[in-house]
Amino acid sequence: MKTTLLMCVMGCALACGGCASKPAAEVSSKELAAARAAHAELKPGASRQAVLDSFKAGNLVKLGNSSMAGAAIEEWKYEAFHDEKERKNLFVTFLYFCNDRFVDSSDQRIDFRNNEALVAKWIGKPSK
Numbered sequence: 001m002k003t004t005l006l007m008c009v010m011g012c013a014l015a016c017g018g019c020a021s022k023p024a025a026e027v028s029s030k031e032l033a034a035a036r037a038a039h040a041e042l043k044p045g046a047s048r049q050a051v052l053d054s055f056k057a058g059n060l061v062k063l064g065n066s067s068m069a070g071a072a073i074e075e076w077k078y079e080a081f082h083d084e085k086e087r088k089n090l091f092v093t094f095l096y097f098c099n100d101r102f103v104d105s106s107d108q109r110i111d112f113r114n115n116e117a118l119v120a121k122w123i124g125k126p127s128k
Helices: 002-017 029-040 048-053 116-123
Strands: 059-068 071-083 088-098 101-106
Touching: 029 071, 029 088, 048 088, 048 101, 071 116, 088 116, 101 116
Parallel strands: none
Antiparallel strands: 059 071, 071 088, 088 101
16 A cells, blocks of 8 residues: 555656746746846836836845835845756846835845945935
8 A cells, every 4th residue: 555655656746747837037038138128227216116017027036124224125136047058048136125216236135234335325325
C-alpha cells in the first residue's frame, strides 16, 4: 500500500512538472522593451499609482514601508526577463516613494534607512 501510494505521488509530481505556469517576471521581448521605456520616462513627483501602473507586465513587489522624519516611504521592486536563446534578458529596478510620490529608482537597493541626507532630500527638507 505504501509503495503504491508513493509511486502515485511521484507519478503525479512528474506529470505536473510540465504543467507549471511561467514565472511572474517572464515577459515577451516587446513587454520587456515597454518596461524599460516606461522606466526611462519616470519623473520625480509622479504619483505612486501612476508609476506602478506604467509597468504593464512583469513582477512588481512591495518590499516595505517606513516612517522617517514624518514621511511615509515605500520601497518596491520591479523585475522582468525574457529568454533569448540560452540567455536571459533581465531588467530589475527598485522604486522609492515618499508620501505617495515617486522620488528615486536604482538598479541596486538603496539603504535609505541609514542615509538621513537622502531621506531629507526626498522629503524636500534641507539636511542637517
